[in-house]
Amino acid sequence: MHRRITDKLVVATHNPGKLAEMNELLAPYGIAAVSAGELGLAEPEETGNDFRSNAAIKAIAAAQATGLAAFADDSGIVVDALDGAPGIYSARWAGPSKDFNAAMAQIERLLQERGATTPDRRTAHFVSALCVAWPDDHREEVEARVDGTLIWPPRGTAGFGYDPMFLPDGHDRTFGEMTSIEKHGLPPLGLGLSHRARAFVKLAEICLEPR
Numbered sequence: 027m028h029r030r031i032t033d034k035l036v037v038a039t040h041n042p043g044k045l046a047e048m049n050e051l052l053a054p055y056g057i058a059a060v061s062a063g064e065l066g067l068a069e070p071e072e073t074g075n076d077f078r079s080n081a082a083i084k085a086i087a088a089a090q091a092t093g094l095a096a097f098a099d100d101s102g103i104v105v106d107a108l109d110g111a112p113g114i115y116s117a118r119w120a121g122p123s124k125d126f127n128a129a130m131a132q133i134e135r136l137l138q139e140r141g142a143t144t145p146d147r148r149t150a151h152f153v154s155a156l157c158v159a160w161p162d163d164h165r166e167e168v169e170a171r172v173d174g175t176l177i178w179p180p181r182g183t184a185g186f187g188y189d190p191m192f193l194p195d196g197h198d199r200t201f202g203e204m205t206s207i208e209k210h211g212l213p214p215l216g217l218g219l220s221h222r223a224r225a226f227v228k229l230a231e232i233c234l235e236p237r
């Protein structure tokens with residue numbers, strides 16, 4: 027049976043861009059949220075082979091450390107012409123200094139090497155796996171994606187990570203050129219645009235009630 031989120035929730039991420047989005051998504055539900063960073067929680071090693079397992083690793087670690095329900099996102103960009111890279115290694119491609127300009131340039135270099143110069147060869151999708159874990163090991167898990175094309179040079183300074191390079195299908199602005207509200211694309215704008223908002227809609231259906 028699905029379980030509702032009723033108490034205080036730990037948002038188990040150390041990524042400030044993600045944290046802002048996860049807090050915005052939670053806001054209409056009136057759940058008190060505290061971040062892993064605020065609580066000084068350690069970052070667990072992400073040893074899973076897929077997004078879903080890594081989201082669970084992060085949520086379980088935070089739930090065990092705090093005794094509270096914990097909400098984690100594992101996400102990344104999957105580039106078709108690069109056989110799915112960087113995928114679950116999307117954060118690592120930015121290196122210890124978290125340089126996403128360098129990570130985007132690396133993707134572009136590899137696309138050029140493979141002759142992926144036309145939009146049909148430059149398709150990619152973002153994936154978000156969300157997990158809420160409780161201290162008694164109950165878990166709720168959902169996943170969603172958004173398809174698009176990689177453009178070069180990157181455009182826009184909003185968002186985080188690979189946003190400036192990603193043009194979602196059906197749009198003429200990159201995620202880096204959208205406000206976070208547009209990137210979520212939730213009502214009244216739509217039924218969810220970003221991978222994270224689409225996954226969150228599924229999570230809200232099973233775990234949350236609007237206040």
Ligand code: ITT
Pocket residue numbers: 038039040041044069072084099100101102103116117126152185186187188189201220222
């Ligand atoms: P936490 O594990 O602490 O949550 P992280 O940044 O290490 O933070 P991930 O392991 O899930 O998180 O890595 C996902 C990476 O994929 C992230 O660092 C971004 O670079 C990229 N990414 C995920 N969602 C994105 C989005 O909405 N826009 C741009 N880039 C995104």
